[in-house]
Amino acid sequence: MSGVLMQEPVYGEQDVLRGLQQYEKQAKMNVRKLIFYPYYLFEYELGIRSLLKLKGKTACTIDALSGYGALIDVQPEFSHRQIEAGQAPAIQIDEDEAREAAGQFIFENAMSKTKFVTVPDIQLLTSTLFYRPFWLVEYRLEAYEPKSLIVDAISGSYHPL
């Protein structure tokens, strides 16, 4: 058991089942457990010297297993929680590697979105390791082998395994 920072699920078990069943009425689904997926969160101060003098915060997450970056929209809220062994996959990217990937990711995105000649000024403000909850759902349809899905407990989006 270890204490970590995590996002509290927005969608509970019943919400997830209700959400999935609106698209698929024939299948029987049941929630098996919560899995906590590790991400690094990097927050930056972004300044762009153009006519607009855009200045503000920007942030991204780096998937702590595969290193993919994702831009985020709002400041997330975290809480401390104990997670059991077997509830979270092991981290495969260390913080230094993730910081480098995040810097590159934010820089490329800022560059492509601000367009053409302005080079943005980017300063790292904070870095945090956190866990995001995913529901593991079993999906059963008569005459077929059962399948598993993950459902993001924050956004409600899902993906089969």
Next chain:
Amino acid sequence: MSMDGVIFITYIAVLLVIGLWFSRKSSESTENYLLGGRSLGPAVTAMTMQTTAMSGYMFMGAPALAFKYGWYALWYAIGDAGGSIINLSVLGKRMRRMSELLGALSPIEYLEKRFESASVRVIGSIIAIVFLFAYVCAQFIAAGKAMATLTGFPYELSLVIGISVIIIYTVAGGYLAVAYTSFVQGIIMVTGVVGIGFLAYFHVGGISGLNTALAQIDPTYLSIWGKDLAFYGQWGVVLGAILIFGIGYMGLPHVVVRHMSMQSTKTVKGAILISAIWNQFFIYVPYILGLIGIILLPNLADPEMVITELAYTLFPGFFAALLLSAVMSAVMSTADSLLMQAGTILSRDVYQRFINKNASQKTTVLVSRLCILGGGLVGIAVAIYEPPSIFGLAVFAFGTLGNSFLVPYVASVYSKKANALGCLCAMIGGAMTNIIWTSMELETITAVHPFLAGLTVSLIGMIIGSRFGRKPSQPILNIFEQSTNKRFFSKEFDQNIARSLAPEAKNISSFLSQETDRHSGIYS
């Protein structure tokens, strides 16, 4: 300067103020992150996507083709509209399944992972970049023509002024400004094109009136083989026309940026739906306007100006100029987005990978900007000195992209033996054939569309290439087998799968199998 020129300058200035105001507002917010996208909302996001899709080809190339060949031009529209259907029904299911299992986020990343070769990514990226530049040239020509109409200046001067104005405007505004101004532009263009469509449609007496009038001018305008039956019996040409857009899109690099929502939101899903409906509607309208142009503008010297001339004929001069300003601005916004993508890929996948592995961020940016500048200058030179038709360039660019990528995509899910060498042969062979076929005008001798010729060579390349080289690894063969299993999700359930979660799904799947192995180890 003409009154229209003044309207154009005022238009750009108003857009800049709108962009400035919204950007200030966004950056004042302490909770929302810049670049995060949440503050835009579904309507703005949808309209931004829509205006990006509105290219010079749509406003000038497509109507010109219909003006020249009559109903035959609709073959291209059918392929364009049906492209997504082909993708979904033929290739889509298996490819999506395999993409999920490989954890790939973009089409080119998918090919790299399926064929286990970085060379596939590099060659694929280079082909995509070269033809993105060709497509940009088509946008430049369209922008120059729109600007010349607005200002009354010669085409060459208009081209340079147009490009300069838009570059200054995008540099000054940045992304947030561009997103909000795209919303305003989208509304003007949608209103304008729909307005022209309605007025012109009733003016000619609907589809029946249109066909009667076309038949009186020349009955072959109504033929599926083109005016004067130019393509009579040439199924190779027709098939090429249908396939070209539907498949060419798959070769576009799709620089995917993942967004992770930190609170529940349905912005993107709503936006994609709105955008898809508009796209289906807008594919046909420009072609129909081209046909209407044959009747209403019989003496039109440049067929690419059909929509512009119809706007001036049917609307007050003020609104026509406003519409043209929006078109010009959107065309250039599309062009610079394409250039930005091309520059980023070149600096990351070619320069950083092969020339300078330890390049700093600033050097990479410099290289990217130099590539954009170089590409832009070549584009301007081509647009000034050797301007091909917008339609011809768009078809060439999309045809070559389709020839490079269709066979590798199909083989990736239908052939176990398909390997990296086969993929490279198919991509290079297909692209080269289309280039040679088009430049030597072999279509007139062979009655075979360059796209179909490229497809044949690409297929041969895949079959022969896959007999040599490294065989696909066992994990790839396992994924191949898994992807052929019948997927039983309903259509609606399948459509709502969040593709961006593919890497997480792949990792959680391996984590769960490790856990299962560990437990069975403990209990055995």
